[in-house]
Amino acid sequence: MLRVLIVDDQDLFRGGFSLILDAQPDITVVxxxxxxxAAVAAAAELQPDVVLMDIQMPVMDGVEATGRICATTSAKVLVLTMFDLDEYVYDALRAGASGFILKDIRRDELAHAVRVVAAGESLLAPTITRRLVQDLVRRPGHGVAPRLAGRLGALTEREIETLRLVAAGRSNAEIAAELVVSEHTVKTHISRILTKLDLRDRVQAVVFAYEAGLVVPGA
Structure with missing residues (x-):
């Protein structure tokens, strides 16, 4: 049974998401x-598998809460936003979130999103991948970080190629087709990449690839 914590300052959204998810046979809202x-405290006490996290809230915003939860628990954070290019989404992903969903998501898609993130995958649409890169390039002092680039030496050639394709926004199926391997093999490569680079998930792998200079924006 997947355990979910819902974080939003609006009762309507919390109640609606709760009803939808509690109706699923394999999901319970804890x-x-x-x-x-309050989300940070609840995550520490309840140990949920997934946290649905709103961004703009009083007392502490969702970006800071995401960072604290990801640093102190094993919960996966799924960001809730009204707009797919919300300026705070990028920071939440960098803080450790595993992806984002729009608040007007269909009920079947909501349950699917929770399952995907709980399974260790990420929800990162191509538009957000592009936004990640654009924001990264625009940031003051942007450039390749030698310390991160050096860590690429821990990867095999095939793992480096896999990471490059992940950063390009390719799905496991697309990567498998391009490298002429099975999807299971791709998942194994990605798992090893995350372990070797000490990354939480695919989202962090995308950010790492660009900051390490493995992928050049616009290339």
């Missing part, structure tokens, strides 16, 4: 929180 600070 708690709710109306602000980031």
């Amino acid at each position: 708690g709710e929180a109306a602000d980031g600070l």
